[in-house]
Amino acid sequence: MAYEVILPKVDMVMETGTFVEWLKQEGQQVVKGEPLFTILTDKAAIEIESPASGILAGVSAKPNDVIPVSETIAYILAPGEQQPERRRSAIATRKTNKTAISVVPAETSAGAVVVEPTANPTTPTGKVRASPLARRMAAELGLNLDTLSGRGPRGRIQRADVVAAAETRATIRPSGMSALKIPLPDARRKEVIPLTGPRKIIAERMAYSAATAPHITLSLYVDMSEATHLRASLLEKIEESTGQRLSFTAILVRAVAAVLPRHPFINASFNGDEIICWEDVHLGIATSLKDYLIVPVIHQAQTKNLEQLVVALADLVERARSHRLSPAEMSGSTFTISNLGMFGIESFTAIINPPESAILGVGKIDKRQTEGEDGLVLKPMMNLTLSADHRVIDGVAAAGFLSELKATLENPYLLL
């Protein structure tokens, strides 16, 4: 029997996915579990496995198609089997995610005639009802009509709806990324990359954060001598039990997870007219992939010991780099750690990852002159720079967190 290949819902809030590419070709034999196609959600590019074994047929999705969840995009057939006729209902769901407002056609009272089209509003045309002006404006603004709802008769999207959507977007993107047109250099172009998927999300969220959250940054150096000793003495033991090498990042994650619960405003979200202080520490670990940055999340990091964190970290990073993370594992962090030490960066200021209210930028561990008991000595020092949203966190609160983190890392045995 023909098996329908549908666009899967890989995320709770996902309504559509952008089709990236088929990894198999029409007519090719596929085996259940083999990577079949790639889609782009708002968060990441995801490989989808074949749901059955057979011959790939009736391929309808094309690169860059925006496709509603559950829509059939191909079939997997047994040898010699005919492709079934495409189900009407599946196609009709395309682009009908909006609320259809039913409005009685207008009539004028007197004898004069106003001609009003009397199309049946319940007929599923599968197309968006929008005025020509609204269509043109949406196209110019790069707005997807599917995502708008119309206040016109029968839910028609009109100018006012597009303007409202553009204004909403402008508040999300206050830097006016598309509004401000700065002349481009007159230079030969090597490549033009459309702003889609994760890159688009990164662009939107970072601009939003930079523009709406008043950032304050605090910086200090941590003496990593004891942490270095700790790591050296635990390295073999942990490698034995977990198969993973203990990294400074893991020690740092453990320290942050231990300290954060005592600093509720650092582990918080600014949510319009309220501030939510989180009980859980969902630690985001900024991880760079080839094309973009993702933030895999260690959920409830405050409950995990060092070994568990080592395992969780290794697993997340490994799966992130092979694009096998689920969307849930890439979102929902309450605090983020971004470590660029491995690239020789001494210190840097990070942009807060909204809706978090702070992010920790971690530099390399470097031998530096510091004052020891016998005068100036060289010690392994590490810079920590905290960027905090001043709407939520005052300087003293940020300093309190950072100094406790420093004290913890300088006496890391408390973490065990």
Next chain:
Amino acid sequence: MSDQKTREITYLEAVREAMVQEMRSDPDVFLMGEDIGVYGGAFGVSQGMLDEFGPERIRETPISEEAIAGAATGAAMMGMRPIIEIMFMDFLTLAMDQLANQAAKIRFMFGGQTSVPLVCRAPAGSGTGAAAQHCQSLEAWLVHAPGIKVVAPSTPYDAKGLLVTSIRDNNPVFFMEHKLLYRTKGQVPEDLYSIPFGQAEVKRPGRDLTVIAYSNMVVRALEAAEILAVENIEIEVVDLRTLKPLDEATLIASVCKTGRVLIVHEAPLTGGFGGELAALIAGGEAFDFLDAPIRRLAGLDIPIPYNRTLERATVPQVEDIVAAARILAKEGK
């Protein structure tokens, strides 16, 4: 116009003045029609003209519209510039063969060897209780006949300037005069002036909605605009002035500006000129600027009743324009 002396006269007087002044300056111009001499025309348009120009140039005719139009066509071919008055636009049907098949076609049939500089004037429209055979607006019949121009002014100023242009045009022109406009007044220069064909006029600028109208519906649209302005709905009233040739550019520019358009005419909806305008707007440059469906407000598809209440209910009134424009202006906002 600023340095010309103007004074307030009626539309009817403006029509008469255009004829009189053209007849004074051009001996080839003459007027022909029923009861236009001693009686001064059914509505008094030609009152006094017999005294000034005599029966040679103010020619009373038998009751035969076909004969009037045919004789005028022949005279025009022979070098005269006849103006004919059809007592009611409804009677145009009787003159249609001469107008549509002869006057409008002769220049083409004879390869341009002759032309027909003829003006046919007629009072049109309802509002006088004259019933189904004396109230019609048949402009759509004429715009559908290639070879004849159609003019439908709404103000005394436009009436005089456009009638002068009509008389001076070397091809047949139909000049539509709404009966209710005859008594309307406006500033008109004393001297001769002409208004070119194919130039619509924005009679009132507005941001929310374009109302396209001609003839008496311009007057009603302007009244409606006053009422709507109180509600902060600003309608732009575009007066076509000439249906053929048609000033597409002004229409399109206005619709592009407002994004919404209501077309108003008194003639019945079905087959009316409004359909042509709607297609023109939807099919051209303005399409991408439309933010609501093109709407038409027009007369009912029925013979105009004699009963005054029913007559009133048959064609768009000011309140109908207000209601239709209000709905359209608010749609989706």
